[in-house]
Amino acid sequence: xxxxxxxxxxxxxxxxxxxxxxxxxxxxxxxxxxxxxxxxxxxxxxxxxxxxxxxxxxxxxxxxxxxxxxxxxxxxxxxxxxxxxxxxxxxxxxxxxxxxxxxxxxxxxxxxxxxxxxxxxxxxxxxxxxxxxxxxxxxxxxxxxxxxxxxx
Amino acid sequence: xxxxxxxxxxxxxxxxxxxxxxxxxxxxxxxxxxxxxxxxxxxxxxxxxxxxxxxxxxxxxxxxxxxxxxxxxxxxxxxx
Numbered sequence: 001x002x003x004x005x006x007x008x009x010x011x012x013x014x015x016x017x018x019x020x021x022x023x024x025x026x027x028x029x030x031x032x033x034x035x036x037x038x039x040x041x042x043x044x045x046x047x048x049x050x051x052x053x054x055x056x057x058x059x060x061x062x063x064x065x066x067x068x069x070x071x072x073x074x075x076x077x078x079x080x081x082x083x084x085x086x087x088x089x090x091x092x093x094x095x096x097x098x099x100x101x102x103x104x105x106x107x108x109x110x111x112x113x114x115x116x117x118x119x120x121x122x123x124x125x126x127x128x129x130x131x132x133x134x135x136x137x138x139x140x141x142x143x144x145x146x147x148x149x150x151x152x
Numbered sequence: 153x154x155x156x157x158x159x160x161x162x163x164x165x166x167x168x169x170x171x172x173x174x175x176x177x178x179x180x181x182x183x184x185x186x187x188x189x190x191x192x193x194x195x196x197x198x199x200x201x202x203x204x205x206x207x208x209x210x211x212x213x214x215x216x217x218x219x220x221x222x223x224x225x226x227x228x229x230x231x232x
Contacts, residue, residue: 062231133231134224136230147162147165150161
């Protein structure tokens with residue numbers, strides 16, 4: 001039998017990670033980080049832009065290695081809670097599948113007692129997500145398509 | 153031993169299928185597997201980066217692979 005300390009259990013419930021092929025409910029993501037101890041909620045919302053490297057984008061497709069992406073997302077969120085122990089809650093939701101201009105691709109939401117740490121933690125999570133999480137973006141243009149960042 | 157390798161994104165397109173079975177000697181390392189795949193699929197060597205993942209973690213070059221491992225090729229990620 002394994003015993004978890006109450007602290008460990010509360011640590012687990014701090015973090016909410018999701019990978020979905022449905023439109024992201026931004027308000028639900030924001031509400032999920034509400035906490036009595038929070039004086040700040042900070043959110044990054046990544047959306048699909050209509051141009052990339054000078055070309056008009058028609059749509060995007062995100063492909064994910066689901067099990068690893070979820071595992072790595074959780075690790076990034078846990079690293080943030082180690083670096084900023086005052087984090088009250090962390091939610092990261094990433095979209096996969098076909099997205100069009102203006103669609104929400106990713107939401108990172110964090111809550112902290114004071115604002116400075118909320119900005120820092122939110123930026124750390126989105127920046128690190130982009131480096132390590134196993135999700136791939138293919139951009140479709142009028143005249144072709146490209147896997148983003150695949151080649152030097 | 154036979155290694156089953158999951159492929160994603162541009163690596164899946166280069167190889168032309170979502171999974172690959174590779175016969176490998178006992179004690180094959182992640183780096184050794186990459187070198188073999190670069191020979192077999194030269195376009196993989198043109199990517200900005202290509203990592204091997206073992207059981208949902210990025211593997212170091214000298215990580216030894218086991219038949220029961222969940223192995224994947226990880227081309228440059230571009231989420232967010």
